[in-house]
Amino acid sequence: MKVLIKGGDLISHSYVGKYDVLISDGRIEKVAKDIDNDNGYREIDASGCFVFPGFIDMHTHLREPGFEYRETLDTGLKAALHGGVTTLACMPNTLPAIDNKANVSFLLGKSKDLHLADLLVIGAITKRREGKELANMGEMKMAGVVAFSDDGSPVTNSHIMRRAMEYAKSIDLPVISHCEVTELSNGGHMREGWFSTYFGIYPIPDVAESIMVARDIELSYLTGERLHIAHVSTKRSVSLVKQAKRDGIPVTCEVTLNHLLFTDEDLFDYDTNKKVNPPLPTRKDQDVLYEAIEDGTIDILVTDHAPYAPHEKEVEFQRAPFGISGLDLFSNMLFEVHRRSGIGMRKLVEAATFVPARLYRLEDKGDIKERNLGDLVIFDPTQTWECLPEILYSKGKNTPFIGKEIKGKVIATLKNGEIVYDAEEGMMRRVEEIEAR
Numbered sequence: 001m002k003v004l005i006k007g008g009d010l011i012s013h014s015y016v017g018k019y020d021v022l023i024s025d026g027r028i029e030k031v032a033k034d035i036d037n038d039n040g041y042r043e044i045d046a047s048g049c050f051v052f053p054g055f056i057d058m059h060t061h062l063r064e065p066g067f068e069y070r071e072t073l074d075t076g077l078k079a080a081l082h083g084g085v086t087t088l089a090c091m092p093n094t095l096p097a098i099d100n101k102a103n104v105s106f107l108l109g110k111s112k113d114l115h116l117a118d119l120l121v122i123g124a125i126t127k128r129r130e131g132k133e134l135a136n137m138g139e140m141k142m143a144g145v146v147a148f149s150d151d152g153s154p155v156t157n158s159h160i161m162r163r164a165m166e167y168a169k170s171i172d173l174p175v176i177s178h179c180e181v182t183e184l185s186n187g188g189h190m191r192e193g194w195f196s197t198y199f200g201i202y203p204i205p206d207v208a209e210s211i212m213v214a215r216d217i218e219l220s221y222l223t224g225e226r227l228h229i230a231h232v233s234t235k236r237s238v239s240l241v242k243q244a245k246r247d248g249i250p251v252t253c254e255v256t257l258n259h260l261l262f263t264d265e266d267l268f269d270y271d272t273n274k275k276v277n278p279p280l281p282t283r284k285d286q287d288v289l290y291e292a293i294e295d296g297t298i299d300i301l302v303t304d305h306a307p308y309a310p311h312e313k314e315v316e317f318q319r320a321p322f323g324i325s326g327l328d329l330f331s332n333m334l335f336e337v338h339r340r341s342g343i344g345m346r347k348l349v350e351a352a353t354f355v356p357a358r359l360y361r362l363e364d365k366g367d368i369k370e371r372n373l374g375d376l377v378i379f380d381p382t383q384t385w386e387c388l389p390e391i392l393y394s395k396g397k398n399t400p401f402i403g404k405e406i407k408g409k410v411i412a413t414l415k416n417g418e419i420v421y422d423a424e425e426g427m428m429r430r431v432e433e434i435e436a437r
């Protein structure tokens with residue numbers, strides 16, 4: 001079956017501007033101006049819309065196994081397609097933790113059977129994510145993990161982190177570090193500064209993050225291991241990563257869309273949907289994050305999708321857990337970052353497609369070009385809609401955008417050349433899924 005996407009405004013690494021895209025047997029066959037449709041291809045009109053490569057979100061929490069009341073693979077992967085995300089990686093802080101091959105296989109097998117977005121799995125660095133004993137990383141690599149992380153918790157013991165990085169290097173997989181010195185952050189709920197004092201909320205100093213960023217950069221220098229710093233949120237962290245890159249240390253980093261859209265000042269209403277870890281940056285730090293995307297110090301954009309049940313977030317600010325739901329709104333949040341920061345769409349799109357595909361060696365993803373998979377998003381920047389809880393596929397309605405008017409809309413998401421989400425029809429069934437029944 002061939003699908004022709006006509007009249008769209010492509011934003012990708014290889015093509016920017018008005019091009020038609022012809023997809024054949026799940027892969028992009030041709031990208032060109034004005035492709036004729038004499039052969040009865042199925043045609044999708046994308047005029048007035050952006051066409052992006054399917055987004056790749058390398059930092060999400062899908063809560064399964066163990067916390068299915070917050071999210072399941074089914075709801076999380078549907079939320080992804082709704083937001084234009086066709087490939088995503090889930091963190092191992094589940095119950096039980098993803099620290100062995102059986103749990104990795106469970107997630108990979110179950111997600112394949114759902115025929116929604118492609119799931120990648122990140123294995124734990126240490127058993128039960130306790131930071132004490134290395135997990136069996138080699139066995140998890142054979143089961144298919146793409147990286148290791150104890151995300152949600154730091155590996156506090158530097159010796160164990162060193163051994164983990166040596167081991168991960170020997171099997172050629174990156175380590176993703178959640179950098180947080182808990183002796184400095186424990187008991188805090190927002191970034192330390194003028195606003196934390198004004199709002200009377202116990203604070204977390206910025207160095208709680210950057211001290212551990214510095215440690216892990218030094219360990220990357222020592223071991224030669226590819227290190228990826230999760231969710232950088234301070235100017236000191238950015239500065240350390242920038243210097244490390246200059247020094248030739250194999251370090252990359254990410255920022256979440258939340259940290260690009262909100263600041264500590266936005267907590268004036270004590271909205272628990274804006275409570276996140278690391279805490280929201282000051283405006284000055286946010287400006288540094290914007291610059292760091294422009295100059296390439298920050299490599300990729302992620303959601304850090306962290307869904308919670310209403311009863312967990314509808315409590316006092318101090319008692320609420322950290323985390324923001326984000327997958328449903330991926331395209332919208334990225335577009336909003338563009339509108340607020342002025343950073344070019346191509347730069348932002350590449351940071352959520354081409355660059356993560358390169359870092360995690362996803363050969364045929366992350367770009368619109370011949371022979372890549374037909375994973376695409378059609379996004380209308382002019383439409384607006386109201387973000388009502390029932391519209392979100394995620395069980396987590398904990399986003400600051402809830403109840404708000406949203407600018408721009410995903411019209412369709414294609415996976416392997418098939419429409420899997422359609423704004424009017426909702427989730428569509430894929431041919432391979434129908435055949436599997």
Ligand SMILES: [Zn+2]
Pocket residue numbers: 151152153178230231277
């Ligand atoms: Zn984290």
